Amino acid sequence: MEFDEMKKIWDTQTNQPLYIIDEKALYNRIQSKMNSILHFTSIGEWLLIMINLGTGAILLGHNPIKPGSGIFLFLEAVWMFAIVVYLVVSSIRRIKASRRFDRSIHGDLNHAIFLASYQMRISQIIRWNFLPTGAIMIFNGWEAGKLIRVAAIILVSYTLAFYVTSKGYRANKRRKRELQVLKEKLESGI
DSSP states (O other): OOHHHHHHHHHHHHSSOSOOOOHHHHHHHHHHHHHHHHHHHHHHHHHHHHHHHHHHHHHHHTOTTSTTOOHHHHHHHHHHHHHHHHHHHHHHHHHHHHTTSOSSHHHHHHHHHHHHHHHHHHHHHHHHHHHHHHHHHHHHHHHHTOHHHHHHHHHHHHHHHHHHHHHHHHHHHHHHHHHHHHHHHHHHTO
């Protein structure tokens, strides 16, 4: 006997649905996913802010303003501080936007999807950030007469960083897709 036939027989005999969604368990699962994404988002934001702030401070501490120093270290430090400002503003906007979600199954699910989208966007921006930072560092190596050594270091470190951020991006994309599938199932009544 097919499942649909069994379901029809069950429904006609008992006037009750064959299966019931445990709303409390579902809500707890959604809350768990949302809190996990929120935790990773907050940690990721602060790590990126601290890394860029620290790198910018180190580059400025290298004293690029003294005579004979190149302008490119100074430009790199300014770029790093600009990334910090962007990340802080994005974080504030994320927190403000999070307030618009209600505390319900659908609200928390939409919030979790919003957070996963936010993480994907930040991940993409950081990946694209490798282009200007790498270019500035290569120009600095060229100016200092150490182009091959600087280019080799950048190639290795940026390849590794790109690999790690790609894995993070794919994990966020997978998380977001799982949440969207769950939302579609809830909205369709399955």
